[in-house]
Amino acid sequence: MFRWSDAEVGIDVSRAPRVLVMSKDFLRSKSEFLISEVGLEPAYIAQRPAILTLSLDGRLRPRHYIMKFLKDNGLLENDRSYYVAVVVSDNDFMKKYICPYQEAVPHLAQDYAAACKGEVPTIFRFT
Incomplete structure (x- = not known):
C-alpha cells in the first residue's frame, strides 16, 4: 500500500x-x-x-486541516514540514500554528479543537 x-x-x-x-x-x-x-x-x-x-483522526487529519487552511489563505509558508507539525506536542503546535493567527482567524483554535474531536468545521471542507 x-x-x-x-x-x-x-x-x-x-x-x-x-x-x-x-x-x-x-x-x-x-x-x-x-x-x-x-x-x-x-x-x-x-x-x-x-x-x-499517530492518530489519524486525533492528530494527523486536524493538523493537516490547519496547515492547509493557513497555506491556502497565505498565512503560512508553503515549505513548512508536515512531519514537524504532527510530531510536536499539542502545546507547541498551538504556539506555532494557532496562536500567531488568532487575530487574523479568531475561530481557529475552536475549529482545531472541533476537528480533534472528529468534527469537520466548514472552513476545513476543501473542494
Missing part, C-alpha cells in the same frame, strides 16, 4: 517496530490519507515511520 522497496520497509520497521502489529486496514487508511490528501511521497513516510503511529 505504501509502494516501499524492501530497504524502505527495513528502515521503517527498525525505526518504528510498532507498525508490525498494526492492521492492514489501519495502515491503509493512513496511507491513503498521507499520500492522497496530504501529498506525501511513500519514501518520505518510510523515512519518518513515527508518523504511522
Whole structure:
C-alpha cells in the first residue's frame, strides 16, 4: 500500500517496530490519507515511520486541516514540514500554528479543537 522497496520497509520497521502489529486496514487508511490528501511521497513516510503511529483522526487529519487552511489563505509558508507539525506536542503546535493567527482567524483554535474531536468545521471542507 505504501509502494516501499524492501530497504524502505527495513528502515521503517527498525525505526518504528510498532507498525508490525498494526492492521492492514489501519495502515491503509493512513496511507491513503498521507499520500492522497496530504501529498506525501511513500519514501518520505518510510523515512519518518513515527508518523504511522499517530492518530489519524486525533492528530494527523486536524493538523493537516490547519496547515492547509493557513497555506491556502497565505498565512503560512508553503515549505513548512508536515512531519514537524504532527510530531510536536499539542502545546507547541498551538504556539506555532494557532496562536500567531488568532487575530487574523479568531475561530481557529475552536475549529482545531472541533476537528480533534472528529468534527469537520466548514472552513476545513476543501473542494
